[in-house]
Amino acid sequence: MPGKFYEDPIDDYLPQNGNRGYRVSRYELELVYKVAANRLAGRAEITAVSTEVRPRFALDLSQSLSVSKVFVNGARVAKYQHQQGKLNITPAQKIPAGGALAIVVQYSGTPRPVRGPWGEVGWEELTDGALVASQPNGAASWFPCDDHPSSKASYRISITTDSPYYAVANGTLTRKQTKASQTTWVYEQPEPMASYLATIQIGQYQKYRVGSVQSAVPMHAVIPVRLRARFDHDFARQPEMMAEFRKRFGPYPFESYTVVVTDDELEIPIEAQGISVFGANHCDGNRGAERLVAHELAHQWFGNSLTVSRWRDIWLHEGFACYAEWIWSEAGGGPSADQLARAAWHNLSRNRQDLIIGDPGPQLMFDDRVYKRGALTLHSLRLRLGDAAFFTLLREWTARYRHSSVSTQEFTDLAGHHSASSLRPLWDSWLYSAALPQLPQAGAASVG
Ligand SMILES: [Zn+2]
Numbered sequence: 001m002p003g004k005f006y007e008d009p010i011d012d013y014l015p016q017n018g019n020r021g022y023r024v025s026r027y028e029l030e031l032v033y034k035v036a037a038n039r040l041a042g043r044a045e046i047t048a049v050s051t052e053v054r055p056r057f058a059l060d061l062s063q064s065l066s067v068s069k070v071f072v073n074g075a076r077v078a079k080y081q082h083q084q085g086k087l088n089i090t091p092a093q094k095i096p097a098g099g100a101l102a103i104v105v106q107y108s109g110t111p112r113p114v115r116g117p118w119g120e121v122g123w124e125e126l127t128d129g130a131l132v133a134s135q136p137n138g139a140a141s142w143f144p145c146d147d148h149p150s151s152k153a154s155y156r157i158s159i160t161t162d163s164p165y166y167a168v169a170n171g172t173l174t175r176k177q178t179k180a181s182q183t184t185w186v187y188e189q190p191e192p193m194a195s196y197l198a199t200i201q202i203g204q205y206q207k208y209r210v211g212s213v214q215s216a217v218p219m220h221a222v223i224p225v226r227l228r229a230r231f232d233h234d235f236a237r238q239p240e241m242m243a244e245f246r247k248r249f250g251p252y253p254f255e256s257y258t259v260v261v262t263d264d265e266l267e268i269p270i271e272a273q274g275i276s277v278f279g280a281n282h283c284d285g286n287r288g289a290e291r292l293v294a295h296e297l298a299h300q301w302f303g304n305s306l307t308v309s310r311w312r313d314i315w316l317h318e319g320f321a322c323y324a325e326w327i328w329s330e331a332g333g334g335p336s337a338d339q340l341a342r343a344a345w346h347n348l349s350r351n352r353q354d355l356i357i358g359d360p361g362p363q364l365m366f367d368d369r370v371y372k373r374g375a376l377t378l379h380s381l382r383l384r385l386g387d388a389a390f391f392t393l394l395r396e397w398t399a400r401y402r403h404s405s406v407s408t409q410e411f412t413d414l415a416g417h418h419s420a421s422s423l424r425p426l427w428d429s430w431l432y433s434a435a436l437p438q439l440p441q442a443g444a445a446s447v448g
Contacts, residue, residue: 010148013311013362016085017137018148021057022048022101026153027198029143032160032182035202038125040065041108044143047153048101056090057101060140060147062122065109067144073102087144105144114138117363126264129165129203131277133270136311136365139195150309150405152192159200160184166205168222170198170273172255189273191254191403194307199272201260210259211239217252223261223283230283231261234290237332241294244331245301245324250395253305253402257297268292271299290332291325298324301398309405312359315431316406318366319357319374326375338442341379344372345439358408358431376439377430381415383440384426389418 010018026047033040046059061067062085070077072091079090087105095101113120114137122138124131132142139147157169163183171189178184189198201222208228210219219238223231238259246252254274266279269292276296282289302320326337335343348369355364357373364370382390393415401410412427429437 010150011310011312013365014137014148017060017140018151019058019060019086019146021052021054022050022146024048024146024151024153026155027143027145028156028158030158030160031142031200033130033200033202035129035162035165038110038130039108040111040123040142042106042143044103044105044107044145046101046103046105046144048103048146050095050097050099050101052097053094055094056088058089059087059103059105059144060085060137061087061105061107061144062112062114062141064112064141065107067105067107069104069106071102071104073100085140103144107144111142114141118366123200126203126262128263129201131201131203131260131262132199133272133277134196134198135270136196139198142200143198145195145198147195149194149196149307149311152194152307152403152405154191155189155193155198156186157189157198157200158184158186159202161202164204165202166207166222168199168201168205168258168260168275170275191273191305193273193304197271197273197304197307199275199277201262201275201277203260203263205260210235211242215239215242216246217242218256220256220258221261222258224263224280226263227261227280227283230285233285234283234287235259235293237287237290238293238297240332241297241328244328245298248327248391248394249298249301249324250398253300253398257300259293259296269296271296271303273304274300291329294325294328295321305403306398306401306406307404309407311362311365313406313408314360314365315357315370315374315377316408316411318371319377322371322375323378326379337379337382341376341439345376345436348372348376349436353434353436356432356434358427373430373436377426380426380430380437380440381423383442384423385415385418393418 009015028045030043067082070080081088111123113122113124122134122141139145159167160182161167163181167185169187171187174188175186205222206225208221210221258275260277265281269278298321303317308316326340330336355369357370360370
């Protein structure tokens, strides 16, 4: 049957996503968005290298968007098909292995989130604006891409929208130009980024500096004016949090950090590269979401700079971000990490123990037990290695794999250098068995 070909999935957690035959190094997106109509028109220029000779190759792109033109290496492509979320492109001439591949796709439509077992992800309309929260497979709802976390590339995102709106994308704002009633915002994201972390945020926002001008990492808030006082109170300790995490996890991996708060309520906050997005409900004026402020900030190291190659290793994102909540609690004068770990252990021990967090399966990869037990795995490792070796390990981990892709094996190998005896039983019991292991006694660190 023409137009359809079957091959091994890149990731069996998301068999529809990701593509073979090329490696993307850069995306340049030029987008025009009409807020009132929720109408998106785009031009995506994708720079890649082919990894094998093949008659055609595919990009992920939602069927909510229609493709009008495709070019490969400057030549208009007559043969392309857009079906079932795949844009299959057959260039007029075969591309040799190792050959440059410059793909241009022009498209437009009414973007809609992608529906899946994890709810709706991707481009979403707000009451007055739009947001993008794509984990794990929503990126194809707004641009053609190789939608898999192991495929990381640099980005330039240009977004033109109605002038009263503030538009945020990943990276540094390099240009802002207003013409008549439209404003164009151009952002450059030089560090490699997974497609699910690419984002656009549009709303009636104001931008504020957070913390002091001298702080090592520039931090900003992009929020509705009405939430300013609550935000200033609720996020007041974010500069201290940043300092604590830089001490514990090593240098902050990006140029800056921006928190967006939407005028709408959001069920959960979401991380993007260099950005976190909270709902108005997370600004309660009572620091009720401070745990989540820490969690999202920690994802900049664990998830965004160091990104899993396969979704099955998701505990490397969520377990670490959850453990960062406990580290912040301890540093910020709340309950210690050990107290929080013992409370979490107690809750888990009363729960069903039928989840392997080292391979939780696609349905349960965002299950709270992956988060909590992932954090407990790290606490157990900390008790085993002692604080000095444990935090040295975390800093080595973020330095060695900065801006790249990671696996559980790479983490356990690195951890092995800090222990005189094998850590295999620890990994087997915490990551690869369903039954909940005992938590070691505090202060039981062995010298290793
Ligand atoms: Zn998270």
